[in-house]
Amino acid sequence: MKRWEVIQAVVLVTLIALVTCEPSTVQAQAQAWDKTGWLKKLEEAKKAEGRVMIQYDAQPNYANWGGVTLFFKKSYGVDIPPDMKGSSATMAALVKERQTTVADVAYYNAVIAAQAGVEKGVHAPYKPMGWDKLPGDCKDPEGRWFCVHEGVIAFIVHTKALERAGVPVPKCWKDLIDPKYKGLVAYDDPTVHGTAWESIFSANVAMGGSTKDIKPGIEYLKKLDPNILRYSRDTSYNPALRGEVAIWFNADGNGYKMKWEDGGPIEVVIPCEGTIATPLAMGMVKWAKRPKLAMAYLDWLLSPEAQGIWADSYWLPAIREYMTENAKKKMKPLHGDYKLVKSVPILEKQDIIDPYKKAWLEQIKRK
Amino acid sequence: MRRRNVLWPTAVLWMIAVLTASFPVIAAGEDATGKVVFVDTRNSALLLEAAKGGGGIPGAKEGETFTFIVPAELQGAAGGLAPGDAVAVTFEEKEGKDGPRTLKSVTKK
Numbered sequence: 001m002k003r004w005e006v007i008q009a010v011v012l013v014t015l016i017a018l019v020t021c022e023p024s025t026v027q028a029q030a031q032a033w034d035k036t037g038w039l040k041k042l043e044e045a046k047k048a049e050g051r052v053m054i055q056y057d058a059q060p061n062y063a064n065w066g067g068v069t070l071f072f073k074k075s076y077g078v079d080i081p082p083d084m085k086g087s088s089a090t091m092a093a094l095v096k097e098r099q100t101t102v103a104d105v106a107y108y109n110a111v112i113a114a115q116a117g118v119e120k121g122v123h124a125p126y127k128p129m130g131w132d133k134l135p136g137d138c139k140d141p142e143g144r145w146f147c148v149h150e151g152v153i154a155f156i157v158h159t160k161a162l163e164r165a166g167v168p169v170p171k172c173w174k175d176l177i178d179p180k181y182k183g184l185v186a187y188d189d190p191t192v193h194g195t196a197w198e199s200i201f202s203a204n205v206a207m208g209g210s211t212k213d214i215k216p217g218i219e220y221l222k223k224l225d226p227n228i229l230r231y232s233r234d235t236s237y238n239p240a241l242r243g244e245v246a247i248w249f250n251a252d253g254n255g256y257k258m259k260w261e262d263g264g265p266i267e268v269v270i271p272c273e274g275t276i277a278t279p280l281a282m283g284m285v286k287w288a289k290r291p292k293l294a295m296a297y298l299d300w301l302l303s304p305e306a307q308g309i310w311a312d313s314y315w316l317p318a319i320r321e322y323m324t325e326n327a328k329k330k331m332k333p334l335h336g337d338y339k340l341v342k343s344v345p346i347l348e349k350q351d352i353i354d355p356y357k358k359a360w361l362e363q364i365k366r367k
Numbered sequence: 368m369r370r371r372n373v374l375w376p377t378a379v380l381w382m383i384a385v386l387t388a389s390f391p392v393i394a395a396g397e398d399a400t401g402k403v404v405f406v407d408t409r410n411s412a413l414l415l416e417a418a419k420g421g422g423g424i425p426g427a428k429e430g431e432t433f434t435f436i437v438p439a440e441l442q443g444a445a446g447g448l449a450p451g452d453a454v455a456v457t458f459e460e461k462e463g464k465d466g467p468r469t470l471k472s473v474t475k476k
Binding site: 052054056081082083084085089092093095096097098100101102103192233234289 | 404405407409410412414416426428429430431432433434436450464465466467468
């Protein structure tokens, strides 16, 4: 009798386990990345639309787009040429070119992607494979934009250049106002580059501002202006790597790439007053001339393969489970801590993009 | 007779004013230089990478790519281009600065 009770208990437990586990197993299977199905889709797209597709904003040295597009070409036979436009220029080009554009997909800072996709209406809705795994605040419910990876605004410092200038590595935003840093600091033109806009917004948040109040940021940037070397319309990646720019405000991932891949004397500093994360996003162009290729490519960007490439390029993948151990080991700032990153909802930032750019143009930009 | 002499310059001024007012709609051709990135023959378009200093494309910087519409009369010339070719183009912006760019001429350099 006792034995029979044991058997009954085991059967019961097994049944309960099967019933409770089934939904998650089914869900996991549904969400698994179906590479065979995707390859079929890609081959059909290539047959119908060729082997070249166009991405606006595909800067080789930003977020390792050079590596990502090269991998895609070598592995899957589709060429995506580089394009040096920043986020704002990408949106402006699509608004201007509209149905005549040859662009199939576009990449931006997520705040500008949301503006382009929703307010300007230059994107077609598309939810790529892996959609369900994206965090809810990093995608448009209708699929007009979605995140692919994320950076954190940081100081990217060239330690040798600072040594030559006889100044220490700065730890805080406030350190940079000291006249000893004159001519050593730079950030790119925030009316051209989304990451540069995020950098000045990060300063605003660190100085006590918010999406409703840009005054602290503008006041800080005014005080910082005498120390600024330049506000470049081109990316300062190479000048920062060469030490011509000693302290550059940009995404941490670019700094880690300079340090680990390019071998530069570069360190990343998370400022002591805090900083913000800067999610980057894609959209499918409304008038894409190669929509099948565009969809297959956007699917791939959320695949474990592409997300893993970004992780290994020091960009936090939008689907966090694809973060790699190697990246975790190497993404260590010299000063500061990732706990200092403040969260600001993407859509909240949208309302102040233009007012903040306008204030910067009127009060900070050199004539 | 005297009255006619007075009116003649006024009429000329009016003509100049009317022509000036219609000028933005006509839009003069602009020159640009750059490198061919992609010839999209199916869609009658050319993707051009701006040369140093923007290559004459307003607001552009080196390395940015821009779409140009290829009109029927230039399709032969554009079709003979390949990625990497350096070109000089003239173009117009028919709907003013907010409209798409249409090629008026394209020459391989």
